[in-house]
Amino acid sequence: MNDGILSQILDYANRANPYPLYEELRKTPVFHDGTGPYVISTYHDIQSLLHDPRLSSDSRNLAATAGDPLAEGEGEEAMALPPSFLKLDPPEHDRLRRMTNRPFGPPHSPRRVDSMRGGLKDIVTGLIDNLGDPGRIDLVDQFAYPFPVTMICQLLGVPREDEARFHVWADTLAASLDPDPDADPAERQRATHDSRMELGMYLAGLIEERRKNPGDDMLSQLAVGHGPDESMSTMELLSTAALLLIAGHETTVNLITNGMLTLLRNPDVLRQLREEPALAVPLVEELLRFEPPVQLLPQRTPLVDIEVRGITIPKGSSMWLILASGNRDPARFEDADRFDPHRKDIQHLGLGSGIHSCFGAPLARLEAQLALSELARRLENPRLLEDPPPYRRNAVLRGPRHLRITCDGIRP
Amino acid sequence: MPDTALEQLKRSGRIVVVGASLAGLRAAETMREKGFAGSLTLIGDEPYEPYDRPPLSKSVLLGRADADRTLLPRRRALDAEWRLGVPADGLDMAARTVRLADGDTVPYDRLLIATGVRARPWPNEAEGELDGVFTLRTRDDGAALARALAAGPRRVLVIGAGFTGSEIASACRERGLEVTVAERGDGPLVGALGGVIGAVAAELQREHGVDLRTGIMVTGLEGDATGRVRAAHLSDGTTLECDVVVVSLGAQRNTEWLTGSGLGAGPRGIACDAGCRAFDIRGIVTDDIYVAGDVARSPHALFGYQFLSLEHWGNAVAQAETAAHNMLSESTERRPHLWVPAFWSSQFGVNIKSVGVPSMGTEIMIAQGSRAERRFTGVYGYQGRVIGAVTFDNSRWLQFYEQQIEATAPFPLPFTTVDRRSDGHKPMPADFPDPSVPTHGPTITLSGYSPADRRITFTPAGH
């Protein structure tokens, strides 16, 4: 009865609302169509499997990828870099993530993120000030894209004069994750390849420069390292920088855009947020449950045959964990399809769980809280110009490609 | 709604909670949440509102928090009568009254006993009263010890390398103080986690500059002319100069006040059924007296129905909630307390967590990570099944092993995992000390199958 449900989920026609498909999928909690991946869709199963040490995140443990429509090299593989810690298991994962965390968060850098609050606010203020004609705003191009890229430039220590070039590379890479079927594939591939090379060369140069003259930015501190066991090779550093760039960028843009879309569809909540900016805190958590920017994790594989709900998943199989479906599981969340920032119990899967839980989570939270509360405060009577908006093609990193809105004015 | 006895109790009954710490507070809050509108009295021997104890051996000793600022947050307003600073000293089960040390009696319709444990004192009373000799259990203890450490003593001696003793030693080193740890057993934490893990804990202590001495006993403490401790005598014949001594020999259950009451209470705690109802000394379950927290011992299905007492924060909360629920429910609505034991400790920068009952384990295997890196998961086996697990800086995997315990999964683990190292494939003896030899605070005590501690004489009726 479920034949073709995975193709339906991947089908662009269903991008605007995949949730009924997930609901269908949850009726077969371990779904397998014979050739494709094993698909897990209920909250408790996903939660368990994210903490199951028999599951690997390293695609080299996959027996075959033939049947998995999402198993294709992209991002850092295509840059001929070693896998980033996202796609590694312990102990390598732990070592690289720990080193990356050292200049980013506690225990060694407990105040880095907290100290970025002011800078983030300035970026948001600047972007809103420059929205131009309030009657016609594309919130994606004019706000949600530039915000995280500017933030990452500051975090990594990309000099201000290089930011414009950096934005171009980041945009091209983003586009490669979400190919436009109408564009010439050869041309697109060439552009992507070129910008990857250029970005790689640029970052390698920046790393060399920072090794000689370290600043207090994250890249400098990663480049300098900390003793023989706590230093990254240049290649590892490039993988890590690419991961931070892509992950920090592609997810936040969706979180902010999904958030604004959800608010515009729930004007009472938008009004509450305007009157009470502190609501942004629980609101973003509910958003991570309701419209998570990463819909599913397509790269897990068991190291041995495992049993889930009585079904054996053979060693080396490809598995998808549908986080967005678990978040709407009525067995876990009451009234799961309702957006309710006042919900008491929001232990969502929106940022994953276990050792691979989102590295940039605290930043993503602050960015989204600031962005949404400022947009709510400053946009006067905002309305959607189209609903649903056009979506990006990507089924994993799901979000609107454009979010065209209009408002009566922009408050100071 | 029929006006049942239960409805009357909920509307206008009298509930008394003896013990105003974590379990007592959470139970009282749960009763109000369940709509109990009658009178609620909390009796506590300390003069303070309920406070949290774990920070006392961690943040407080590190100077990151004050001992008098660890009051527990409230889930809701309680509207209770507080009798603080007055211990209960007797129970009349027939009259349904609790007697207080000041002579007052407090009547109850339902009683919850959550009197917990206290620090085991130094066996020589005069030596224990020397200035500079401490135990650590209460807020006053924590404040006094924190002051003593802040004064910069030349050497601290910690007697007993259980969790609390090890945490105190860790705090001393972090403050740059010289510290000696004297432990009867072969290593720190051996009572709770066995010799294999004890060896890791020992290396951890020595790496951090602790003067760890194992297989040794402190035979006496010596004071100077002013009554200040100046030295300790050890069983190897040596003498150690020290100006602060912390006695960390585990805990004693606060049950003396129940002596002669007829309740099944003794040094091993108060026996209760899975629904937290106390047994009397005849092994018959009472209707109106419930037990929760460190002072309770109750049978657990996962561990052969042995009576288990747990000095665990999470157990206190969970058992209090279950007891409160059951106190206000018809018998068919009652729930069993089936908490899987779990605890944590933080020492020398390592987060140690455990689930299940490691001390029942006869074997251990390192399922993930490496002992040398102090980052691993150890799994304990007992009679071919998984019975417990411990993690050092590996806590995100622990819930998986908890599920293995609940599912009585086979041991040794028949599967591989991420981060399985070559030394992790083979089980080895877990190396727990002989249970007949006392250790320092295993924190989980298995105490057999008998609900009543005292033997009773069978006297046939009518003779």
Place this chain on the structure above:
Amino acid sequence: MRLVVDLNRCQGYAQCAFLAPDVFAMHGDEGLLYDPQAEAAQRERVAQAAAACPVQAILVDELDLAAAGEAPDA
């Protein structure tokens, strides 16, 4: 304001230590130390930390929260 962290639930995700570094601190890679009675000035950051905790292990005093709704920080 009073708070307590259920350290059985805590898995060291450190969100609290990122968001309210004056109240929560990581001790090593995974251990958490915190001030059980945070200053009133930390209220907003503590609320952020509690909301962000991936295992919902932070309990903030209900009475403090209720009081916060009625009056500004004393």
